[in-house]
Amino acid sequence: MGFSLAYFVACSLACIGILQLASISPRSRYLQLFKLGSLRKFVGLLLIFASFLLFFLTGDRVISDHEGGLDANQQAIIFSLSALFSYIFCAVVSQLILKVIIKVDSTNEITCSPIHKKDYYELTFSELQEKNWSDFKVWITQYFKS
Amino acid sequence: MVGFQGVDYSIFQILNSLAGRSSELDFLLATMASDFLIPVGLGLILFHKWFSGRTDNQMKYNQKLVLISLVNMAIAALLVFILNLWFFRERPFAVHDVNLIFYQPTDSSMPSNFATGTFALVLPMLRVNLQQAALMILMVLTGSLSRVCVGIHYPSDILVGFMLAIFAIPITLILVRYTNALQERIFHITRRLIPT
Numbered sequence: 001m002g003f004s005l006a007y008f009v010a011c012s013l014a015c016i017g018i019l020q021l022a023s024i025s026p027r028s029r030y031l032q033l034f035k036l037g038s039l040r041k042f043v044g045l046l047l048i049f050a051s052f053l054l055f056f057l058t059g060d061r062v063i064s065d066h067e068g069g070l071d072a073n074q075q076a077i078i079f080s081l082s083a084l085f086s087y088i089f090c091a092v093v094s095q096l097i098l099k100v101i102i103k104v105d106s107t108n109e110i111t112c113s114p115i116h117k118k119d120y121y122e123l124t125f126s127e128l129q130e131k132n133w134s135d136f137k138v139w140i141t142q143y144f145k146s
Numbered sequence: 147m148v149g150f151q152g153v154d155y156s157i158f159q160i161l162n163s164l165a166g167r168s169s170e171l172d173f174l175l176a177t178m179a180s181d182f183l184i185p186v187g188l189g190l191i192l193f194h195k196w197f198s199g200r201t202d203n204q205m206k207y208n209q210k211l212v213l214i215s216l217v218n219m220a221i222a223a224l225l226v227f228i229l230n231l232w233f234f235r236e237r238p239f240a241v242h243d244v245n246l247i248f249y250q251p252t253d254s255s256m257p258s259n260f261a262t263g264t265f266a267l268v269l270p271m272l273r274v275n276l277q278q279a280a281l282m283i284l285m286v287l288t289g290s291l292s293r294v295c296v297g298i299h300y301p302s303d304i305l306v307g308f309m310l311a312i313f314a315i316p317i318t319l320i321l322v323r324y325t326n327a328l329q330e331r332i333f334h335i336t337r338r339l340i341p342t
Contacts, residue, residue: 011186018190022197027205030341031197048190055182062176064249072259075181079189087340102341132338 001058003068007075008082010055015086017047023090030100030125031090091125102128154302158238161294161301165245172247179248179296181260184289188267191282192216195274196340209333214270214322221321222266222314223259229310230254239297248296258299261290261307266314 001009016033021044023031034040055061065071070078094100101122123131165172177183192212199205235256239246253259264286272279290304322329 007182014186014190015193018194019197022194025198025200027199027202028197052183056177056180061182062180062248064251066252067249069181069249072181072263075185079186083189083193128341129339135338 003059003061003063004070004074004078006055006058007070008078010051011079011082012086012089013051013054014048015083016090017044017051019086019090020044020047030094030102031087032094032098032100033090035098095125099124150302154300155242157301158294161291162238162245162297164295165247165297175292175295176247178288179260179292179298184260184264184285187285188264188282191278192267192271195271206333208274209336210329211270211274213329213332214318215267217321218270218311218314218318219263219266221317222262222311225310225314226257226259226262226307229257235300235303237298238300244297246297248293248298251298255299256303256306257310258290258293258303258307260293261286261299261304262310264289265308266311269311269315270318 019028019031020033020040022028023033023040024037032040034043061069063069065074102125103122165175192215195208196212199208230253233256234254237251237255238244239250268279268282268286271282290299290307293299294301294304
């Protein structure tokens with residue numbers, strides 16, 4: 001496995017672990033991969049430790065960027081991509097398995113927490129992204145028309 | 147060698163004498179000093195911070211702190227870049243006989259990019275809670291001192307890095323103060339894409 005790929009895999013695993021720890025908060029419950037809170041915590045911590053062990057024990061990781069390592073910019077880009085990947089992975093898998101609903105109120109403030117106002121609608125993660133995309137198309141069209 | 151430079155080199159020698167004693171300790175020092183362990187660990191803490199918070203306000207506050215941390219790191223990196231346009235210090239392994247157990251970086255030894263970047267990332271997060279702040283400071287100190295132990299920095303490089311990170315804070319706060327509308331826009335878009 002190449003250095004960049006190993007870094008991406010390790011970061012993605014660690015980010016999935018972090019999201020499982022974060023999904024203990026009710027506001028991020030649409031990222032849960034398991035219903036049981038203690039299991040999420042266990043898997044989260046396990047993934048974080050496993051990712052570091054996997055990365056550092058499977059090759060020489062103390063190498064310069066001139067010799068096949070990564071410079072700071074490459075690291076930042078790959079870390080961001082792995083965070084994005086793990087976020088989409090958790091949200092999509094959670095939607096498929098646990099079918100968690102995201103609540104959107106009329107002012108487009110989005111939350112997973114209970115909304116006391118009545119004027120909100122419920123969406124799955126993919127429906128929300130479809131809505132974001134269609135709203136974006138309307139916004140960009142209006143922007144160039146005006 | 148007298149004065150500050152002498153003290154600096156003496157502390158370097160003490161810390162660097164830890165290297166080369168056993169392969170296990172060398173592996174541990176090199177891993178802690180690596181470009182991946184501490185920076186990724188801090189990145190993961192920020193990533194967690196973005197999604198955590200009991201109330202709406204707390205979550206928004208956390209997300210704002212994450213944004214300020216990233217901006218502060220970028221400004222500190224810019225300060226390092228500007229400083230290095232005029233100032234270059236040779237690495238310890240280039241001028242002394244040292245126990246080098248790390249690859250040989252070619253950029254200026256002072257200030258330490260690692261210490262500047264990580265400390266700048268951590269500084270705004272110190273307002274969150276004491277436990278997390280202590281953990282992050284410990285991570286930065288461990289990583290920074292390890293880089294002295296492995297032979298690629300003098301202690302003063304680390305110190306100047308920390309000072310630059312502190313110096314970046316007022317610049318960041320001024321920038322944050324005058325870009326409120328832009329921040330609100332960024333958060334509005336981000337919360338639609340990443341609901342929390």
